[in-house]
Amino acid sequence: MVYAIGATQLGGPDTLVEFDLPPQPLGPGQVRIQVTSAAVNPADVMARSLPRQHGDDSVRVPGMDVAGTITEVGPGVDRPLTAGDAVMGIVVPSGEHGGYRADLVLSARSVTKIPAGLSDAEAATLPMNSLTAQHALDTLALPAGATVAVTGAAGILGGYFVQLAKEAGLVVVADAAPQDEDFVRSCGADEVVPRGDAFVTEVRRLHPDGVDGLLDTAVLDAAVLPAVKDGGTLVTVRGWPGDGTDRVRVAPVFVLNYAEEAEKLDRLAEVAGRGRLTLRVAAHLPAAQAAEAHRALERPGVRGRYVLTFA
Template sequence: MTEFGGPEALHIVDVPPQPLSPGHVRLRVRAAAINPTDTQYRAGAYTAYYPDETAPWIPGMDAAGDVVDVGEGVDHLAVGDLAMAVVVPHGAYCEELVLPGASVVKAPAGVDAVAASTLPMNGLTARLALNRMSLRPGQVLAVTGAAGAFGGYVVQLAKTEGLTVIADAAESDEELVRSLGADIVVRRGDDVADRIRAEFPDGVDGLADGSVQGPLVLPAVKDGGAVSTVRGYAGDEQRSVRVFPCLVREISQDRAALDRLRHLAEDGAVTLRVAQTFPAEQASDAHRMLERGGIRGRLVLTF
């Protein structure tokens, strides 16, 4: 964007190539997944966080493509590898990126760039959410927004760790959420905390708030329990519930965590869901579709 605004603010511009520094990787981007964070950035919601940035502003936090160069000290990738990357703070909608090597790993075997691009940002945020809550096998985790990318990954990662998962879903999404591994599915809505308490009267041990309901979902969690949030909500301090805002930048250079996601995708424990692809020139149309809602899986730009 050269100005912030609606989807029409997105357009093609030329930018100079970035120099390759030691410890970095040059990626020829083939696909960039679109996330709600991108639409908010496009609209100018984050200008206060990045006051020194100047136009053009480039959205995107997920990318996949071909490694075309590696800097000194990078030994886990080679030229020609198909790789996936988390791009922090943003900038993935670009034909070529230079990124820290720790933010880039090989794409899952047998997966193309489009599918690979859907994993890094939401997968790592889900990983961070579970890390923060530190639940033990056998404990109960609630997940709101379970049909979305973040929520879906939380459900699947939680099941690999022996947690019991209760998740919300619209009626049309119930089969999807069960297929992701949820043990119990309740109807979504402002009263979801009551629905969760109906299944677990003492409250759940942890909750990942993918639907960004904030204070509405806190009553579902038992005293002393934990909540992970994705938009900065830090709780109301009215109950002894531990609230952990999770920002992917905190884990964006945890190469081991990203590589573990790759292996889980290869094993089928994590599902890569693509809803539709758009040529990069049609990014405005993709943003419009995302903002209309109802998308299951990721929209992806191709380059």
Template sequence: MKAVGVGMFGGPEALQMYDLAEPHAGPGQVRIRVHAASVNPGDRYVRNGALGRIGGSPPYIPGMEAAGVIDEIGEATSSELRIGDRVMAATMPTVPGGGAYAQYLCLPADWVTRAPAGMSHAQAATLPMNGLTSRQALDLLGLSAGQTLAVTGSAGLIGGYVIQMAKADGLTVAVDAAPADEELVRSLGADLIVPRGSHFGRRVRQAVPNGVDGIVDTAGLISAAVAPAVRDGGSIATLLGDSLHSISAAEQRLRSLTLHAVYVPDYLGDPAKLTRLRLQAEAGELTPRIAQIFPAERARDAHLLMEASGARGRLVLEF
């Protein structure tokens, strides 16, 4: 099979196309003939060696979400999935055979669900890991309908999913956005927009004097700069756990803040959460956004563009 990976860690130029032996579904697994794999910021950490040697021998294959068609079901696999089903899946490159940049992907059946009806493989490939990340962030905050949420990085794909999920949950949503992105985030459901910049917390607090009930920081801002937006007794969820260390223990106690680091592997293997993403996408509550599609052979170009940032949607590789 064709796969994109690295034999030696490095920048985008380290990515190579490999011919590897086809994997086959083992007990409890299904095999996906992958047609599309999204390019996520975390994929660089497989490529550049930040995760170290992630198991087995090189090449190391990045990729955390894919879409395609079931073409093999392993023995003793209990699942409603059938050969020929169009599916999407979240995965981790740190598990054996787990990287999604490959023509075939064998995963536990619980990591896979049917793709949303009417969506292309490329669109479906942006949902599983990004959607689970967004869902987990909101679940950690535990807000109720009628409460107020602030979101950083709202124009990014995860930020957009957080906005849409929050609106479906009945929350009022405040976001930051550059002028060029205001129309986009409004279309996703944002109720209040403040200028993008380093004073996010102060600007939100000016617009919401009592403070918001919770914050999802998808932009990886320093939490000490975000915290002023949230009321005393509120909570913050961030995709970059290290940023939470910028809030002192004394401030946490004084303001009764609850801090959460999103760790999406905790949600793998929960088919109900994947199914919920599919149903919300079919209902129009979640809108996949693709910035650009590349053939797998141009994975280097996709990583170069990903590292330049600014994409208002996901880059996708097609196999």
């Protein structure tokens, strides 16, 4: 049996309890991972608290980011992965299949090696959010020198986006609270504006016609549309499709569409290994304390990710 953390009912953090689950079968193109670390993301809170699509009472195991060691490689794997490799991976949770389990089977295309110098806990904070940031950049498709803004720049997703946008040669306008301004600038933001109600006004002060593109990680939706120039693009992360007008292209992105973009994940790991992505671990907690990690995540002002550790 496999140790896991999950929930059988909707509710708060205390619905997360320990389970012993049967191991998952290993199929073609897949690898088995002994999980050592699993990052706790806002998506995990939704997995625990939102209604099930099919209304069943099966165990729901959250978790979209893991790191650990490959213990078995299935047939037909065409990536340079072998048993014993230290790896990180992105998980698409479904029922008992989630990151909060000590033994996990993933597509080999959802997994990449951990660069030298990174701990498992650090690596576990990378896959889902960095792939989301890359998906946003690819969707914006801006040329070097174009202007891009980001809300929630001090968060994990926002910070990765700022750094990747600078790697792509973009001019970055980022929001920040006063206590986060130094960090956001350290990520490479060219211009920093206050977060909150003054965001659009300040962006327009710096760029009177608006910016070429914007990633809205703070989920402000329609409130940030005026910051984007006519014909520009707003990328949203919670599915908001726009206000029905066509002045600005609104493009929702979903990381599930990038869950098997192996080459992109390889590159993101390489960038992180060069120190060009800032990996932030807020704290390590034993997996049995997942409920406490969820409570901590829901407090305001958290920077970095809580990481669950599996013995």
